Amino acid sequence: MFEQLDFATFYSVDTTQRDRFCQDLVSSLRQNGFVRLINHGISSDDIDRAFETVCPPMSRKWKYRNANRDFKSRDFFELPLEEKLKSPHPPTANPHRGYTAFGIENVSAVSNYGNGAKLPVLNDMKESYDIGYEHDNLYANIWPPSGVHDAFEPTFTSFFASAYNAEIAILQALSLGLRLPPQTLSQLHVEKANELRLTHYPAVSRKEFSHSTRIAAHTDFGTITLLFQDCVGGLQMEFPRGSGKFVDVESGGPHECILNVGDCLEKWTGLPSARHRVHLPERLQRDDDQMDESMVDERYSIAYFAKPDRAASLRPLLGDLKHSDEEGYMTAGEFQRMRISQTY
Template sequence: MSAPTAPPILDFAAFYGSDVDAKEKLVEDVRKCCLRNGFFQITGHRVKLDLQKRVMKCSQRFFDLPLDEKLQIDKNLNSFNRGYELLRSQMLEAGTGPELKEGLYIGEEIPEDHPYFVQKKLNSGPNQWPQTVSDREEFQKTTMEYYHAVFELAKDVLGVIALTLGVDSNFFHPLTDGAVATMRYLHYPAQPKDEDERLNRGIGAHTDFGCVTLLLQDEVDGLQVLDAPSGQWLDVKPVEGAYVVNLGDLFMRMANDKYKSNIHRVINKSGQKRYSIPFFFSGNPDYLCECLPNCRAPGEPAKYPPITVQDMVTGAYKESYGRAEKYKKEIESKKLAVVPSVAAVGA
């Protein structure tokens, strides 16, 4: 048996071209990836390299701000998951420490009179923009230009995945119409190489919550994907211009576990700062997720009952952030418990 390799790099240009054989090969390659690990990389897409570079500079400019200026748009100040996330706010892997990353959460501009905001739909509200970042107007314009470009690419990726299931490429239009997606600017501070990786992971081992994720990496590595069949962790080396694509739990549920939402993590042992920009495509909050065509044998029952995008993703968010808060409270309680014993020794 051949040794496992990192997720393959696929030329997505075939999806847009007229070469039938090339398109069929792309669809088959994506199908194989979905069945094995749910991860692949794509080049040849329609998001321009210049835009990718500009948006990465926006991310770096934001994280260079003083902490008190970033905290002016703390996402805990609202209920719709927009704004700045402090270091160690989330804990995706039980048994590790809260994660050594900070973020800025961004989505479609949803005004307060929009039905999604009024009805408290998933991650729906106005963006919280930093007021002190340099060239603020360009920062907002570039960020949203990039958001919309990757939103369209995510729809194209779902079009290819639909083809792998033997249905038309527009099968997921009811899911993508009115869809909610969240983009994150992420910064992983440099870690000393002798740090305990279980306590200082950039992101603990986890699967994503929604349908599909598109990740833009800078030149610093750290992303690892678990090769489930072999149990080995595989490094996903950054490739200029490429997107790392992976399926989330919601899609695996719809695929009756046929397609994989795979475990991955970030361990930043480079000694450098690391920046990445994941784009989490959830879908229309009211879309009812049911077993997809050709994902079960005749007479085989669906493994999961129907669930909306809203309920599935909201529940996963609460679990991961609640885990981090519980960990912090436990640590604080242990510290307080030590104080009386120290005082007694001093007496």
């Protein structure tokens, strides 16, 4: 149903073909708020290694290329809770770093941001780990201590670097597609104030979705999000935009990237920030009572949130945009703090 684009076209030596791709990318984002990307710049090996580090090897959902890899430690989310809590997220919203146990974060609290109709508040069913740039001059990372998971820090430091390179290329493509100078967006993302989030949704019975959800409907706070997921399903986008109706975005496997528009990019360009959630896949939404006790598989995802430099103004970049939000022309840092403060 939703288009998949090949980002390799951006590197075509034929500039006409490249420019057409950039325009198609912007057109898809303008229509849906997100797009499915392949050949996005993060290697399959990097993605496999990242998933191996957080979830069980030889997963039921797919087989890794390097199935016989010798793991240095147990996969992080499989560790006992007392081990995971040795690198805890602080009790406050900032710094947004470290491990968050089930029931701590409340995305439902920000579900209605920018939404005219109030959405129901549901409990999120997940645990997560947040990571930032290793040289961030404001917030230090919180890593598992030595002996808990020694492969964790080098794996995600490397993945973060690969994701940043992909981010810059995508921002340049977006700038060209919007008919702006190619460095317009990338020059607003120099300090790497980005975040990497690893999420585990446990296996739950179908009936739990009557009063809970894996993550409530929301928009992302930053510029763009690069989302990688397993094949369990459950990612849903509001479609059409503003309708309150959510449709499944079928997973193309862990190497496909779902590129979401975030709130900051919407303020700059008018491209719509994608309202999405993780819920019970449509194929499992049956009416027969005997299915209520059936289990929905656990799910894993890796999301890289590309965020502007904290001092960057959110003043529109396109002359025909009018800005009437209550925040006025906030800096990106002010906007991020406002949004994230509501989740903890």
